[in-house]
Structures are given as structure tokens and as C-alpha cells.
Amino acid sequence: MIYTVTLNPSVDYIVRVEQFELGSLNRTSEDSKFPGGKGINVSRVLKRLGVESNALGFIGGFTGSFVADFLSGENIQHNFIKVSGDTRINVKLKTDVETEINGVGPSVSEEQLNQFLQLFQHMNQDDIVLLAGSIPGTLPTSIYQKIMTICKEKEIKVVADVSGDALKEVLSEKPFLIKPNHHELGELFETNIQSVEDAHKYAKQLVKQGVKHVIVSMAGEGALLVTDEFSYVANVPKGKVLNSVGAGDSVVGGFLSAFSDNKSLEEAFKIGVASGSATAFSLELCTKKEVEELLPQIEVFKI
Ligand SMILES: Nc1ncnc2c1ncn2[C@@H]1O[C@H](COP(=O)(O)OP(=O)(O)O)[C@@H](O)[C@H]1O
Numbered sequence: 001m002i003y004t005v006t007l008n009p010s011v012d013y014i015v016r017v018e019q020f021e022l023g024s025l026n027r028t029s030e031d032s033k034f035p036g037g038k039g040i041n042v043s044r045v046l047k048r049l050g051v052e053s054n055a056l057g058f059i060g061g062f063t064g065s066f067v068a069d070f071l072s073g074e075n076i077q078h079n080f081i082k083v084s085g086d087t088r089i090n091v092k093l094k095t096d097v098e099t100e101i102n103g104v105g106p107s108v109s110e111e112q113l114n115q116f117l118q119l120f121q122h123m124n125q126d127d128i129v130l131l132a133g134s135i136p137g138t139l140p141t142s143i144y145q146k147i148m149t150i151c152k153e154k155e156i157k158v159v160a161d162v163s164g165d166a167l168k169e170v171l172s173e174k175p176f177l178i179k180p181n182h183h184e185l186g187e188l189f190e191t192n193i194q195s196v197e198d199a200h201k202y203a204k205q206l207v208k209q210g211v212k213h214v215i216v217s218m219a220g221e222g223a224l225l226v227t228d229e230f231s232y233v234a235n236v237p238k239g240k241v242l243n244s245v246g247a248g249d250s251v252v253g254g255f256l257s258a259f260s261d262n263k264s265l266e267e268a269f270k271i272g273v274a275s276g277s278a279t280a281f282s283l284e285l286c287t288k289k290e291v292e293e294l295l296p297q298i299e300v301f302k303i
């Protein structure tokens with residue numbers, strides 16, 4: 001089973017405003033609400049690509065019920081720990097540019113954290129755990145490391161899609177896969193990554209430190225898969241970006257769907273990139289049909 005962990009889920013409130021004016025009353029031309037948070041997006045992409053997963057994390061209040069009900073409506077298994085505050089609402093403002101405002105999220109008590117950690121006791125080496133997204137302020141920053149230590153004892157593969165300090169923390173536990181975008185990779189090395197060559201150089205360093213697979217997504221500029229044996233670079237298909245929220249999560253979901261179906265790493269990488277672009281080119285997360293349509297446009301080269 002693939003377990004996706006979203007410590008800080010959200011309701012993503014996506015609003016389109018045609019002529020946005022700061023300091024004025026603006027009205028939306030379109031708005032929609034979706035369950036969000038990186039692990040939850042990965043669970044939804046996996047389901048669309050025909051792979052089961054179980055979504056874990058903390059939810060609370062009316063917004064938390066929205067998230068749980070939405071996932072149940074899509075027949076996605078979930079086992080969230082309930083907290084007393086409301087799950088956050090993240091605003092995604094679409095004007096001529098995209099602006100995001102992500103909330104802090106509710107408090108998690110020590111007892112709720114222990115309840116959550118108990119869930120890992122039932123997992124085994126056939127399982128994959130995905131750790132994704134920000135850590136709620138009330139949880140220790142070492143929480144991902146703690147989960148990874150439990151996973152290591154049980155020989156569970158860990159995939160991490162995290163950034164900032166959380167990314168630094170997970171590296172020491174040598175995850176199976178990480179997927180930073182080029183900005184996140186640059187932040188880690190306190191540099192500005194502008195080319196595939198730069199991204200390759202820094203991803204290689206992470207592999208030397210013990211990360212098994214590094215996918216670096218570079219938005220419209222392509223993507224890389226780096227391992228200690230080989231490195232692949234992929235182009236991304238051409239198209240109009242309608243909504244890039246969840247595009248990175250879709251790369252992870254697409255990759256994991258193929259990997260768990262025993263496809264080669266090269267094929268899994270291609271499906272990951274196609275899934276990312278299919279999400280970027282649609283208003284919602286990618287569908288299987290959209291991913292299949294883009295797949296022939298993606299070429300992968302060894303570098
Ligand atoms: N302009 C674009 N054209 C085609 N695909 C894109 C574009 N922007 C994003 N994508 C797709 O979304 C994926 C993730 O985007 P990226 O911005 O790198 O990550 P994140 O969403 O994590 O910040 C890319 O690998 C690509 O597949």
C-alpha cells in the first residue's frame with residue numbers, strides 16, 4: 001500500500017479575478033474548492049491513474065470534514081487523526097499571474113501525534129510512505145525524521161516532497177525519492193539554479209549523500225531524474241498552463257503509480273512528467289486520459 005502523509009491538509013480555494021486591484025472590492029469570475037495538501041493531491045492523482053493509497057494526517061472542523069468527505073466521494077481510503085481546530089483554507093488567486101496564500105493550520109497535541117505515529121506500526125516493507133508538504137507549527141520540525149526512523153526499522157521506502165528546513169531534515173535519513181523543484185533545490189544549496197546542467201550537478205550531490213532517486217522539476221524547462229547509476233533529462237510538452245497548483249504533486253503521483261506497477265524508472269519518470277504537465281494544463285488534477293495523451297510528446301535522454 002502507498003500511504004500519503006499530509007500533516008497540514010487544506011481546502012484549496014481557487015479564485016479567478018479578471019482585473020485584480022489591490023485595495024479595492026474585487027469579484028470573482030470563477031471559484032472552486034478542492035481538498036489540498038501535497039499528500040492528498042498525490043492520493044487523488046494515484047486514484048485517477050488506477051492505484052490505491054491511504055491518506056494520513058490531521059484534519060479538523062468543517063474544513064476537515066470537507067476534505068474527508070471529498071476523498072470518500074472519490075473512493076480514496078483515508079485514516080486522518082481528528083484535531084480540534086479547523087483545517088486551513090489556502091487561497092489560490094488567479095489573475096494574470098498566480099498568487100498563493102497558504103494558512104498556518106490547526107494545532108496538533110502530543111496525544112494526537114502519538115495516535116498518528118501508532119499508524120506506522122501496522123506497515124511493512126511492501127509499503128511506500130510519502131511525506132509531503134509543510135509541518136504545522138505545533139509539531140516538532142524533526143517529525144519527518146522521526147517518521148523516517150520508524151520506516152527505516154521496518155524497511156519501508158520513503159518518498160519526500162518537502163522544502164526548506166524539512167528537506168534538510170529528511171536528507172540525513174536517505175529517502176528513496178525526493179522531488180524538489182529547481183527553486184527548492186537551489187534554496188537547499190543557497191544558490192540560484194537556472195539550467196539543467198546546474199540542477200544535475202546539485203542533484204548528483206544529493207545522490208552522493210545517499211538519496212536513491214532525485215527528480216528535479218523545472219516547470220516549463222523540463223525535468224531530471226538522477227540516481228547513482230544514471231541520469232535522465234525529459235522535455236515537457238507544450239501547452240497553456242491553466243493551473244499549476246498540484247502540478248508538482250502530480251509528478252510524484254504519476255511516478256509512484258508507474259513504479260508501484262513495476263514499470264521501469266525511465267517509464268515511471270515519463271509518466272510523472274506527463275502527469276505534472278496534464279495537471280498544469282487543466283483546471284483540476286490530471287486525468288488518466290490527459291496523461292496518456294501527453295505521454296508520446298515526452299522524450300527522455302540519458303545525460
Ligand atoms: N509551463 C509548463 N509547461 C509544461 N509543463 C509544466 C509547466 N509548468 C509546470 N509543468 C509541469 O508541472 C511539473 C511540476 O512543475 P514545477 O513548477 O516544476 O513544480 P512544483 O509544482 O512542485 O513547483 C513539471 O515537471 C511539468 O511536468
Ligand SMILES: O=P(O)(O)OC[C@H]1O[C@](O)(COP(=O)(O)O)[C@@H](O)[C@@H]1O
Nearest residue numbers: 036037038090133134246247248249
Ligand atoms: O503544505 P504547503 O507547503 O503549505 O503546501 C500546501 C499546498 O500545496 C499544494 O498541495 C499544491 O502543491 P504543488 O503546487 O507544489 O504541487 C496545495 O494543494 C496546497 O494548498
